[in-house]
Amino acid sequence: xxxxxxxxxxxxxxxxxxxxxxxxxxxxxxxxxxxxxxxxxxxxxxxxxxxxxxxxxxxxxxxxxxxxxxxxxxxxxxxxxxxxxxxxxxxxxxxxxxxxxxxxxxxxxxxxxxxxxxxxxxxxxxxxxxxxxxxxxxxxxxxxxxxxxxxxxxxxxxxxxxxxxxxxxxxxxxxxxxxxxxxxxxxxxxxxxxxxxxxxxxxxxxxxxxxxxxxxxxxxxxxxxxxxxxxxxxxxxxxxxxxxxxxxxxxxxxxxxxxxxxxxxxxxxxxxxxx
Numbered sequence: 257x258x259x260x261x262x263x264x265x266x267x268x269x270x271x272x273x274x275x276x277x278x279x280x281x282x283x284x285x286x287x288x289x290x291x292x293x294x295x296x297x298x299x300x301x302x303x304x305x306x307x308x309x310x311x312x313x314x315x316x317x318x319x320x321x322x323x324x325x326x327x328x329x330x331x332x333x334x335x336x337x338x339x340x341x342x343x344x345x346x347x348x349x350x351x352x353x354x355x356x357x358x359x360x361x362x363x364x365x366x367x368x369x370x371x372x373x374x375x376x377x378x379x380x381x382x383x384x385x386x387x388x389x390x391x392x393x394x395x396x397x398x399x400x401x402x403x404x405x406x407x408x409x410x411x412x413x414x415x416x417x418x419x420x421x422x423x424x425x426x427x428x429x430x431x432x433x434x435x436x437x438x439x440x441x442x443x444x445x446x447x448x449x450x451x452x453x454x455x456x457x458x459x460x461x462x463x464x465x466x467x468x469x470x471x472x473x474x475x476x477x478x479x480x481x482x483x484x485x486x487x488x489x490x491x492x493x494x495x496x497x498x499x500x501x502x503x504x505x506x507x508x509x510x511x512x513x514x515x516x517x518x519x520x521x522x523x524x525x526x527x528x529x530x531x
Contacts, residue, residue, distance in 0.1 A: 332508045333389060338426035339440045340525050342501045342514050345401045345413045353524040357412065358402040362477060365395040366416060366489050372432075372458035373416065373513060375500060378480065378490050379450035384462035385431040389502055391418040391510055398489065402475065403519050410519045411475050414491050416455060419511040421503075429500035429513065445497040446515070453498065453515065454480070456488035466490070493517050 344350045350357040371390045377383040401413040430436065430444055437443060446453065452468050463482045468490050472478055480488040496518055503511040 333427070334436055335389075335427035335430060335502070336437055336440065336443070338428060338501050339443065342426045342516065343423065343503070345514060345516065346399075346415060346512075352403065352520045353527060354405050355403040355410075355412075355520065355524070356405075358404050358409075360400045360402060362398040362400065364398060364477075364479060364489075366398055366455065366457075367395045367487060368418075368457040369393050369486075370458050370460075373418075374456050374458040374462075375446050375515065376454050376456070376462070377446075377448045377450050378452050378454040378466035378468055378488065381462055381464045383447060385446060386458045387500070387513070388430045388432045388434070389510055391513070394418075398477070400475070400477070400491070401514075409475060411491060411493060411517055412519050413517055414453075414455070414477075414493075414515050416513040417511070418513060419505065419509055421511055422505060423503040423511050424506040425504055427502045427504060429502050443499050445499050447497050448493055448495055451492060451494055452478075452490045453493040453517075454488045454490040455513075455515070456482075457486045459484065459486050463488070 344352075345357065346359070347357060348359045368391060371393055372386055373391055374384055374386045376385065397417040399415040399417065400411060401415060403410045403412040428437070428443060434444060450468070454466060456463070463484070463486070466480050466482075466488060468478055468480065472492070475492060478490045480490055482488060493515075494517065498515055498517055500513060500515045502513060505511055
């Protein structure tokens with residue numbers, strides 16, 4: 257502790273600094289010590305820091321609404337099961353007794369805009385029947401099933417492809433507004449007396465009687481243009497009463513329509529198919 261010397265007589269001759277010397281420390285008063293300690297302990301008031309600008313959050317993509325739930329599957333139509341294995345008519349090389357199936361894809365397509373097909377005898381306007389099962393719209397491929405016995409050929413069936421395989425089952429095609437038959441003996445059939453059977457877009461209704469050009473080659477189908485823009489497809493079926501069948505998939509959607517022209521006997525149908 258350095259103190260100022262008040263009394264010069266007390267200084268020795270060797271003191272280098274006559275006015276200041278190191279003497280015994282004087283005890284501080286209690287009040288001063290407490291004030292100094294309080295000054296050391298008391299923290300300085302915090303000064304407010306300037307606000308720091310926050311970075312904006314990254315922009316996120318707007319959340320998309322949830323997609324609507326899928327529509328319920330359509331109810332299975334109450335159609336009579338086919339009385340025979342119609343799929344045999346679509347297999348190339350299939351044998352029915354002496355007959356062998358030959359398949360021919362036609363270079364034409366059947367346009368359908370109304371979502372329904374109709375079958376008729378083109379010469380008889382009253383024979384027009386719209387099929388109950390919808391098929392959607394599009395241009396559908398056409399196939400002929402030919403029964404060959406040596407050089408002899410007969411038209412066994414006509415096939416309109418309206419969907420995609422695989423085929424889950426075969427059912428009888430019913431006409432719109434027709435009651436479901438109670439048994440296979442009441443199988444709905446389409447009567448043909450002109451020798452021709454026509455298939456057409458149901459459109460807005462029957463176009464009336466249609467004239468089939470004469471001199472058409474055997475087994476050759478004929479396209480008949482209608483005044484409203486539709487086209488009917490006529491095939492030389494021969495006279496008879498013919499049943500139509502649907503091939504449907506596991507979701508009950510149509511795969512194809514087959515009109516069987518009954519060229520095979522019951523015995524030939526019941527014969528075991530060739531392996």
